[in-house]
Amino acid sequence: MDSCIFCDILSGKIPSTPIYQDDTIYAFADIHPKAPVHILIIPRQHVSSVMDVQTQDLKIFSALHGAAQKIAREKGLDRDGFRLVINNGTNAGQAVHHLHLHLMGGRKLNWPPG
Numbered sequence: 594m595d596s597c598i599f600c601d602i603l604s605g606k607i608p609s610t611p612i613y614q615d616d617t618i619y620a621f622a623d624i625h626p627k628a629p630v631h632i633l634i635i636p637r638q639h640v641s642s643v644m645d646v647q648t649q650d651l652k653i654f655s656a657l658h659g660a661a662q663k664i665a666r667e668k669g670l671d672r673d674g675f676r677l678v679i680n681n682g683t684n685a686g687q688a689v690h691h692l693h694l695h696l697m698g699g700r701k702l703n704w705p706p707g
């Protein structure tokens with residue numbers, strides 16, 4: 594595997610601001626927030642994209658969304674709403690090739706996104 598900045602964040606090589614963690618998930622503040630709350634939720638296991646999650650690993654999606662639920666509640670976003678986004682591949686502008694769920698909230702979010 595080529596170097597991966599999110600794996601470096603998981604190992605502590607690159608510092609991050611932790612928001613939530615458990616055995617399978619780590620969540621941290623996005624370095625360039627696009628909303629008052631912008632958190633990245635990642636599996637500890639390196640998987641490049643949605644399409645690289647193998648059938649036996651589909652529980653990763655459940656874990657990502659379970660963490661999102663906990664964080665949204667913790668941050669008080671459950672009342673006014675929030676957005677969950679996974680950019681997948683070139684057309685979606687995926688820049689980091691370690692699967693991540695964006696959790697954004699704290700303001701009215703436009704739809705559709707660009």
Ligand code: 5GP
Pocket residue numbers: 598607609610621622623624625626633679680686687688689690
């Ligand atoms: P993508 O476009 O791949 O869906 O999103 C990648 C996200 O990772 C971007 O929102 C970007 O700001 C964030 N990001 C990139 N490098 C770092 C970093 O070193 N630390 C943190 N906390 N976020 C990063």
Ligand code: ZN
Pocket residue numbers: 597598599600601639640690691
């Ligand atoms: Zn990685």
